Amino acid sequence: MLQNESVTEFILLGLTEDPEKQKMVFVIFLIFYFGTMVGNLLIIVTIKSSRTLGSPMYFFLFYLSLVDTCFSTSMAPRLIIDALSAKKIISYSECLTQVFALQFFGSMEIFVLVLMAIDRYAAICKPLHYPTIMSQKACIILIVLSWIGSFIHSMAQIILALRLPFCGSNLIDHYCCDMQPLLKLACMDIHVMNLLVVFNCGFICTSSFIILIISYIVILHSLRNHSAEGRKKALSTCTSYVIVVVLFFGPCIFIYSHPATTFPMDKIVTVFYTIGTPFLNPLIYTLRNAEVKNAMRKLWHVGITSKSKR
Template identity: 80%
Template sequence: MQENKSVAEFILLGLTQDPMKKKIVFVIFLIFYVGTMVGNSLIIVTIKSSRTLGSPMYFFLFYLSLVDFCFSTSIAPRLIADSLSATKTISYNECMTQVFALHFFGTMEVFVLILMAIDRYVAICKPLRYPTIMSQQACTILIILAWIGAFIHAITEIILALRLPFCGPNLIDHYCCDLQPLLKLACMDTYLINLEWATNSGTVCTGSFVILMISYIVILHSLRNHSAEGRKKALSTCISHIIVVVLFFGPCIFIYSRPPSTFSMDKMVTIFYTIGTPFLNPLIYTLRNAEVKNAMRKLWRTTITSESKR
């Protein structure tokens, strides 16, 4: 409850206290963030403007890029700004908002990856029924359910955070607000809340990862019945998805699926899925996908042609 707190703001210690390293952090993560914004924006615009990218796979890829855009924006700007700031203060309300955004967009990414796996499973294992099962209406309903599920999870996390009383100190040994570092500052016994947090987030991460891995094993196993050309195309798409799943879920499981404890590498691991994965996703999906690359070339040529006619 907010009335239990006496701390009005927190101080984020960030990644480093060394002045030179702070400048390096600023440059590196500014490049990552700009790359994330440009890459995901390009995919969003390309899918929306292309007539050839109207399949459910690209419908879900659109939302993955949108979520990556928002996910990175909820974390990276403050990290970049704080790397050059003398005082890295964040108000209580801003901190709680960041906790909500981190879990809302992070969970939404989990659900979108699951929907992409379902789409590939139906396309490869039940090709004749694919248009019926993965209709536009069905895909829209699935995305709405994903937004609702992500909201419920984020609300659960923020309720746990709002129950914490803070009496000081107010130093958060992290570059962003999350429940785990906040639990260390609470002036109460946090064992039960820690258990609830680990159960909630850990189940989402580990359970989703297991579901995804099983689905892709089934998909890869079923490819033996396809032609060489069909197998090659499906394998290329599935490998892209598997790479994204491993890169995202590996760090998430490490952070959220373990007993209450803090390791020195936690901040670097968190960077990997909050900033690294949103940056890498556009590269993985465009470099390995000929249809997306062709659509981007057409969009680029159309833009250049329209500009030259002015």
């Protein structure tokens, strides 16, 4: 592997260079990040504390909230701090760390969403075999494989990034470090590198999205044989999942399936799936899920009762 010798730091241009707009960026994304932390941590604590939320569906929801918390934390704090900084400098090692975090938690989110679709398929289409298919042991194995797969994917991206030579401008026209902005600055023919990035990231996003859409079509088709009440409950759950899938995969496919050229909308699209989706996920799952809302009420009631007894 070739480590870059000529560049020790990069300068991020951020979402905007307008001082007034930077103040707006600071306020807006501070609110978004705070909401993301509160919402996802509340889901994590609720699932861990509740005896009624022990099914595989909530097991995977727990990990989705955990990944969303880490994903947002790897991006949002830097964006918030840089909004008030005159010069947004990021060191070479910090930049590569951010690339790793973005790829690791992004791919982990994809894998968890796929596992959630598998769980819903087994629950709705194979109800008699569901306890066997989605046993506790099977769920743990699937999550461990997801962590391993995400790590391998992220290391592949880092190996590619380490081989990029930088000898000209160190200005990154983005608010974070990612492969496409770095490829644009590289002093080499990036055609092959870009194909590898598109094949790696773009293929994972696109193929997973197609698999998810097909699985939900099959699930919705199978609901015709269920009772009206069962159909309503399954539709509510699946609708939440489909909303999350579209919100996450749409921007993700757009970013990682085009050549290493920067479009004006790239930064906004990246914001949507790295910061916006982790913020929206808790709202989507809690507002449309009666079991989660009831468990949160019980947890709140227990907390208030224990405080009043002290």
